[in-house]
Amino acid sequence: MGGVRALAVSFVAPGPCGVAVRDRLKHLTARDERVLRAVGAHQGALASGDLKARCADGLEHGADRWAARKRELTGVSSSRIAGAITKATHDQWALARRCQAAHIQNLAAGIKTLRHRLSLPIGEKGTKRTAGGYRSKSEWFRKSRRLAALEERHTAAVADRQAGRVRVVRGGKRLLNTRHHLTQAQLTEDQWRERWEAERWFIAADGESGKRFGNETIRVTPNGEVSIRLPAPLAHLANTKHGRYTLTARIAFAHRGTEWADRIEANRAVAYRIHLDTDRGRWYLTASWQRPVVKTIPLETARARGMIGVDTNADHFAAYRLDRHGNPVGEPHRFGYDLSGPSGHRDAQIRHALTRLINWAVRVGVAAIGIEDLDFTAEKTREKHGRRKRFRQLISGIPTGKLKARLVSMAAEHGLAIVAVDPAYTSLWGAQHWQKPLTAPHRTMSRHDAAGIAIGRRALGHPVRRRTAPPPHDRSDRAGHRTAQAEPCDRGREGTRPPATDRPPGGPSPSGKRKRETSASKTVRDAPSTQQWAQDSLTHTG
Known part of the structure; x- marks a missing residue:
């Protein structure tokens, strides 16, 4: 890292x-x-x-x-x-x-x-x-x-x-x-x-x-x-x-x-x-x-009812709803637009896409929309990307400044806040941690949908990673701290994790009884022996 x-x-x-x-x-x-x-x-x-x-x-x-x-x-x-x-x-x-x-x-x-x-x-x-x-x-x-x-x-x-x-x-x-x-x-x-x-x-x-x-x-x-x-x-x-x-x-x-x-x-x-x-x-x-500047709500208030993460692309907005814990809810939504043609047509397309996005946000009951704080001013020069002319055209086609101003203005009329996040690594980490796990026969997840989840989690204050990574060597933390999603104010966040069964592995339970009786296997195969084997004493004579 x-x-x-x-x-x-x-x-x-x-x-x-x-x-x-x-x-x-x-x-x-x-x-x-x-x-x-x-x-x-x-x-x-x-x-x-x-x-x-x-x-x-x-x-x-x-x-x-x-x-x-x-x-x-x-x-x-x-x-x-x-x-x-x-x-x-x-x-x-x-x-x-x-x-x-x-x-x-x-x-x-x-x-x-x-x-x-x-x-x-x-x-x-x-x-x-x-x-x-x-x-x-x-x-x-x-x-x-x-x-x-x-x-x-x-x-x-x-x-x-x-x-x-x-x-x-x-x-x-x-x-x-x-x-x-x-x-x-x-x-x-x-x-x-x-x-x-x-x-x-x-x-x-x-x-x-x-x-x-x-x-x-x-x-x-x-x-x-x-x-x-x-x-x-x-x-x-x-x-x-x-x-x-x-x-x-x-x-x-x-x-x-x-x-x-x-x-x-x-x-x-x-x-x-x-x-x-x-x-x-x-x-x-x-x-x-x-008119008087609309007072922004505190960040914690904006996060209270969840978030909609929006990934901005050259031809559509990829949006995903997340609850306040950072879990994806429902299906991904895409709001397409066509930025070809005259400026009036492009402006109408952006306005129509934002209207559908805001109406959906109002229906699901969130208080804020998370979006990347994009600025491609220094990212579309021919010197930086060289022969990648199509990529430069793609970056130039993504609306940035006008989009942010229009989204803030339109969202304020519906009582929605706009949370701007750092755009670094959202597409990369979103695809790494969310695209494959959420792909299902009835759901097609694109890289942009996964980036929307990453943006929403970052706006909520959560890391992009889905779950806690296991210890690197064994069950101790000698190689470093775990990556558990604990708040900085939580007590004991730097300590070792207690056993899940309230007893050391292999030891008896506090009550002296088994928590659960062993059950017979339901598969048709040779059943394991139930005989208790013990090493005979050297002085045993039969």
């Missing part, structure tokens, strides 16, 4: 701190759409200019500079719109900095792997933990060229970070690169241009507590009427007083509608965003607000 790394302690994942709901803006008139497009294009241009100014400031940016940027935007929009734009710009710049740090870390990991493999003799075999040398001289040469390229990229990225330079594309780098591959994307130039412009629009407003219906810029009344405070250059488009434009569409949130109505009637802050789905030609309004 010397090569096994130390396992991280399981913990209850914190609950969500905000919610968002969306509804379609139906029956918009042509004038409504022209106004929305004009507002989005105007404020989008302001947001682009502000982002350029923020990136130019770099690490020299401060509160004074932020206030100056807001004053410049207020004259061509409004104070609230300027505040929303500058805040969104700051968040986007901070996100770019975090992505830059992750990129540098990824490059460093690849450089380390390449240097290690290039230092080994050609053809040297690797181990399960470390890669070996390259197979041929030509591969060694190509990897040496790649090492030089990665080192150059790493040097440039580190220099940019030290200087405070980031590279941000409003509208998305992927969509920008799609412009050069319109045939592969099955888009015309006009379709791409419409999508590009829509992604760069800015029609959003932060909420304000104490203001009417929780938002002064984009206001939604309890009966679903939507009105927008127009920026100063577009005030002539207003159809109501105070420079506002009221849309003909009405919204009604089917999900969390009551909670949203309670907030706006109490004039509590609600943020809104209006965007266009160019593929469907539909306008949507998204409402979001913060």
Whole structure:
């Protein structure tokens, strides 16, 4: 066990701190759409200019500079719109900095792997933990060229970070690169241009507590009427007083509608965003607000009614229910999903699978779901796995970050806690200790089902191993302690185990009587002799 790394302690994942709901803006008139497009294009241009100014400031940016940027935007929009734009710009710049740090870390990991493999003799075999040398001289040469390229990229990225330079594309780098591959994307130039412009629009407003219906810029009344405070250059488009434009569409949130109505009637802050789905030609309004962080229950409370262990895979969740003692109950459950196709389809598949998993957890009456604390950020690089392209694609296809956030949010609505465990060795030890014993003619156990049991037992605080191992040599413990599943607080856990019959082996019982009379064998064979043999004395004469 010397090569096994130390396992991280399981913990209850914190609950969500905000919610968002969306509804379609139906029956918009042509004038409504022209106004929305004009507002989005105007404020989008302001947001682009502000982002350029923020990136130019770099690490020299401060509160004074932020206030100056807001004053410049207020004259061509409004104070609230300027505040929303500058805040969104700051968040986007901070996100770019975090992505830059992750990129540098990824490059460093690849450089380390390449240097290690290039230092080994050609053809040297690797181990399960470390890669070996390259197979041929030509591969060694190509990897040496790649090492030089990665080192150059790493040097440039580190220099940019030290200087405070980031590279941000409003509208998305992927969509920008799609412009050069319109045939592969099955888009015309006009379709791409419409999508590009829509992604760069800015029609959003932060909420304000104490203001009417929780938002002064984009206001939604309890009966679903939507009105927008127009920026100063577009005030002539207003159809109501105070420079506002009221849309003909009405919204009604089917999900969390009551909670949203309670907030706006109490004039509590609600943020809104209006965007266009160019593929469907539909306008949507998204409402979001913060709420008090859901307090997590203690770990012991989460374990009181058992646990459902979930193993996350590229195409399904493998789940198994365990009681509070760590014993599997019932049959394994699998919740499949298909992660091919567009992002909307993938998101719907994950949401549907999680809904079935949570509904099952509610039916069986557990209080928590155990899941691995997965993060494949450094596990899917081509340098680490080399030629195993299919394996890299498999790892990349497993949902991790979005899955954890969505599962925590959905489970909190049903009163379920999420226990995150260390993912080390769950598949290996689960298959070793649980796959074969639970396989039966009426039950097919996969490696993933066994991993679900291992995850559940780790979330419950039990070791993965099924039963106590026997002593290594004899019935004494001279070669080491037994591996009995005793709690650290149990008295006598370090002592030897008492005899099961309350008497030494071969000795008489405390009462002097046999616990059980011997019975005759029920098999047809020569019966053993019942004569009591004793060694004759040497002086016996017959």
